[in-house]
Amino acid sequence: MTAAPRAAAPASGTVLQIKGLVKEYAAGKPVLKGIDVAVPAEGITAIIGPSGTGKSTLIRCINRLVEPTSGSITLHGAELTGLRGRELRLARRRIGMVFQEYNLVERLTVMENVLSGRLGYVPLWRAWLRKYPEEDIQRAFMLLDAVGLPEHATRRADALSGGQRQRVGIARALMQRPEILLADEPTSSLDPRTAVEVLELLTRLTAAEGVPVIINIHNVDLAKRYARRIIGMSGGSVIFDGPPEELEQHHLRAIYGGEDWL
Amino acid sequence: MNSITHDPVAPLRREWQRHTPAQRISRWLVWLVCVAAVVWAIRSIDIIPEFLADAPEQMGDMLLRMWPPDLSHYYPEVHNALIETLHIATLGTVFCFVLAVPLALLAARNICTIRPLNALAQLGLVASRSVNSLVWALLFVAIFGPGAAAGVFAIAFRSVGFVGKLLAEALEETNPGPREALRAAGAPWGAEMLKGVWPQVQPAFWGIALFRWDINVRESAVLGLVGAGGIGLVLDDAINFFQWERVSTVLLAILAVVLLAEIVVTRIRARLI
Amino acid sequence: MSATTSQTRRLAFAPNWAMRAALLVLAAYTIWASSRLGLTWDRVAHGMGEGGRLLARMVPPNFERWQLLLEGMLESLQIAVLASAIGILISLPLGVLAARNLSPIWVAGPVRAVIAVCRSLHYVIVAILFVKAIGFGALAGTAALVVASVGFIAKLFAEAIEEISMKQVEAIRATGANVMKVLAYAVVPQVSSRFIGFCLYQLDSNLRNSTLVGIVGAGGIGGTLFAAFKRFDYDFVAAILLAIIALIFLAEIISGRVRAALR
Numbered sequence: 001m002t003a004a005p006r007a008a009a010p011a012s013g014t015v016l017q018i019k020g021l022v023k024e025y026a027a028g029k030p031v032l033k034g035i036d037v038a039v040p041a042e043g044i045t046a047i048i049g050p051s052g053t054g055k056s057t058l059i060r061c062i063n064r065l066v067e068p069t070s071g072s073i074t075l076h077g078a079e080l081t082g083l084r085g086r087e088l089r090l091a092r093r094r095i096g097m098v099f100q101e102y103n104l105v106e107r108l109t110v111m112e113n114v115l116s117g118r119l120g121y122v123p124l125w126r127a128w129l130r131k132y133p134e135e136d137i138q139r140a141f142m143l144l145d146a147v148g149l150p151e152h153a154t155r156r157a158d159a160l161s162g163g164q165r166q167r168v169g170i171a172r173a174l175m176q177r178p179e180i181l182l183a184d185e186p187t188s189s190l191d192p193r194t195a196v197e198v199l200e201l202l203t204r205l206t207a208a209e210g211v212p213v214i215i216n217i218h219n220v221d222l223a224k225r226y227a228r229r230i231i232g233m234s235g236g237s238v239i240f241d242g243p244p245e246e247l248e249q250h251h252l253r254a255i256y257g258g259e260d261w262l
Numbered sequence: 263m264n265s266i267t268h269d270p271v272a273p274l275r276r277e278w279q280r281h282t283p284a285q286r287i288s289r290w291l292v293w294l295v296c297v298a299a300v301v302w303a304i305r306s307i308d309i310i311p312e313f314l315a316d317a318p319e320q321m322g323d324m325l326l327r328m329w330p331p332d333l334s335h336y337y338p339e340v341h342n343a344l345i346e347t348l349h350i351a352t353l354g355t356v357f358c359f360v361l362a363v364p365l366a367l368l369a370a371r372n373i374c375t376i377r378p379l380n381a382l383a384q385l386g387l388v389a390s391r392s393v394n395s396l397v398w399a400l401l402f403v404a405i406f407g408p409g410a411a412a413g414v415f416a417i418a419f420r421s422v423g424f425v426g427k428l429l430a431e432a433l434e435e436t437n438p439g440p441r442e443a444l445r446a447a448g449a450p451w452g453a454e455m456l457k458g459v460w461p462q463v464q465p466a467f468w469g470i471a472l473f474r475w476d477i478n479v480r481e482s483a484v485l486g487l488v489g490a491g492g493i494g495l496v497l498d499d500a501i502n503f504f505q506w507e508r509v510s511t512v513l514l515a516i517l518a519v520v521l522l523a524e525i526v527v528t529r530i531r532a533r534l535i
Numbered sequence: 536m537s538a539t540t541s542q543t544r545r546l547a548f549a550p551n552w553a554m555r556a557a558l559l560v561l562a563a564y565t566i567w568a569s570s571r572l573g574l575t576w577d578r579v580a581h582g583m584g585e586g587g588r589l590l591a592r593m594v595p596p597n598f599e600r601w602q603l604l605l606e607g608m609l610e611s612l613q614i615a616v617l618a619s620a621i622g623i624l625i626s627l628p629l630g631v632l633a634a635r636n637l638s639p640i641w642v643a644g645p646v647r648a649v650i651a652v653c654r655s656l657h658y659v660i661v662a663i664l665f666v667k668a669i670g671f672g673a674l675a676g677t678a679a680l681v682v683a684s685v686g687f688i689a690k691l692f693a694e695a696i697e698e699i700s701m702k703q704v705e706a707i708r709a710t711g712a713n714v715m716k717v718l719a720y721a722v723v724p725q726v727s728s729r730f731i732g733f734c735l736y737q738l739d740s741n742l743r744n745s746t747l748v749g750i751v752g753a754g755g756i757g758g759t760l761f762a763a764f765k766r767f768d769y770d771f772v773a774a775i776l777l778a779i780i781a782l783i784f785l786a787e788i789i790s791g792r793v794r795a796a797l798r
Contacts, residue, residue, distance in 0.1 A: 411578060
């Protein structure tokens with residue numbers, strides 16, 4: 001596995017550092033009010049919080065699908081904000097992403113969707129003609145085996161069920177050999193059982209590849225079960241930041257407000 | 263890292279290609295046909311290379327001559343021709359219904375149940391559609407002599423096929439319920455049509471009429487090129503005398519009218535629906 | 536409606552006065568405009584007689600000069616094929632540039648304006664301008680139909696692209712793909728089948744129009760037709776018209792088949 005060189009990096013270190021991150025969609029109305037987070041180089045970091053609190057915006061600021069207003073984001077010490085053009089694309093290919101609604105290209109086959117994770121690496125002609133290097137194709141097959149879809153390579157993505165699509169989404173993200181994986185509500189569109197299966201898979205595969213994960217998640221129980229670290233957000237600010245064991249009722253009350261739901 | 267490479271032998275040397283061999287062959291065939299058609303067209307078309315080489319220059323030259331448009335030329339000549347064009351389009355649309363409505367009634371299989379008549383009406387509609395309005399104009403210029411009358415008939419005959427087809431489709435989509443009720447009450451055929459069918463097709467009818475009028479405004483602008491009246495005549499004169507500032511005036515006038523017609527139609531349709 | 540009883544009388548059918556007034560105005564207009572354009576009953580009656588004589592001279596259609604006919608038809612076909620190919624090639628990038636979800640507004644705006652101008656001018660007018668600028672022949676006709684094709688399909692392309700799901704685009708962007716790769720993986724798969732439909736439709740209408748541009752000297756069978764009209768060779772006119780109608784029919788059937796096969 002070529003994940004090996006990165007595994008040499010200090011396991012206890014910080015892979016992603018966010019400092020003073022502010023995002024305003026409309027001037028004067030910040031969605032993110034100065035976020036400071038350090039993401040460890042191992043395991044799953046879960047972001048929990050009520051809907052509309054800016055979790056998704058935070059994740060999208062990291063790979064710049066959303067443009068942050070101010071603040072700093074560094075990946076392995078390299079600044080991500082302010083990157084443009086080619087440099088931004090080179091940074092993006094180091095960051096995998098899994099989406100809430102899978103965002104597979106519906107009319108392409110499963111294999112093409114998985115291989116599209118290599119788009120940041122292969123030259124244009126290979127991408128257009130689907131002439132990927134043999135190594136990439138073999139890895140794509142291995143990933144499809146790993147996510148449990150070995151027979152689906154030539155099926156079209158829109159023929160798959162939700163759980164299957166998210167598995168393809170995970171394979172696509174890992175195909176990038178990312179240094180970090182962003183997961184934006186990866187289980188919210190799935191039924192409870194499939195959600196657990198997908199999370200299980202995500203945890204297992206990212207651990208095997210040594211890829212740290214930042215995950216937005218609604219379900220606090222799942223977050224506690226799979227994450228090594230939990231970040232609680234409310235109203236655009238970080239309210240809790242610590243291991244799951246330390247997350248207590250009064251924290252949840254502060255994060256979600258009220259207590260009827262508990 | 264073992265969980266991914268858990269089965270070290272099976273995944274080795276697996277092949278993946280985007281298409282099955284049959285798909286690849288058929289895709290290549292389609293491309294081959296397309297490329298062959300284009301190559302054939304390029305090789306055998308009668309284009310003089312010198313013309314092609316200085317075409318951009320000539321076009322630029324012409325556009326330069328057109329600027330600025332001679333707006334003083336607009337009134338009265340261009341203006342009157344423009345009004346005549348609008349009359350041709352409107353009258354042509356009105357007259358086309360004289361033929362289109364009976365043909366549509368005959369062509370709609372739920373209105374006229376005699377199959378040979380259906381086919382005959384369809385044939386008439388198709389014939390009208392497949393002859394272009396300029397060709398119709400040539401025919402009517404031969405019949406009526408040059409002038410707006412030929413234009414009106416050309417527009418009307420060209421529109422019959424279009425309007426008749428859409429109208430027949432609208433008729434075939436009507437709900438038979440109201441008609442049956444009227445027939446059961448002993449209503450004569452005319453009343454059945456007027457009270458049972460007409461209310462159902464009325465919105466489609468006006469929509470089709472407006473749609474066609476919009477097209478007819480565009481089409482009637484060129485009829486003058488073959489002598490069938492309207493602004494095309496003025497355009498033809500200006501071009502033949504190389505009065506390029508006048509040409510651009512006429513073109514601007516046509517553009518304005520076409521855009522205006524489109525806006526008017528969209529407005530009216532929004533109010534009708 | 537007689538207004539003998541009071542205003543509160545109930546009516547079985549509410550009269551639509553606005554509609555009746557509009558119909559009345561339309562009728563009055565028809566009569567007035569007809570007289571203005573010199574469309575009198577005498578003239579129509581006279582024309583009917585002329586029309587009968589014309590029809591009589593058209594049958595039987597005269598296919599003696601079939602070589603001339605075939606030559607013209609082939610040239611029309613060439614014009615249609617070339618104009619479609621070039622028009623599609625130009626429309627592909629223009630359609631992307633005109634799509635407001637992929638291009639910045641300062642690019643999409645001007646491109647849309649260019650497309651709108653191409654669409655507003657009737658192709659015969661464009662053909663006349665090209666004939667005057669670059670001379671008689673198939674080149675002018677091809678150029679005119681290229682302009683018409685761009686006006687039509689570039690707009691449809693742009694509209695189709697504006698309807699795609701941006702989520703798929705976002706996902707491909709997130710892999711670090713550049714613009715061309717995003718087009719290849721996130722845009723083209725979503726629009727390709729519709730694009731092919733538009734292209735077939737355009738080929739079809741270019742074929743119709745290419746039989747016509749010859750009337751203004753831009754090549755193809757139209758020139759032969761116009762010449763036959765001017766020489767009062769009405770039996771040859773009939774032959775040409777039949778050939779054109781047959782060609783259009785054939786094209787319609789073929790493109791209908793292909794479109795059905797694609798679905």
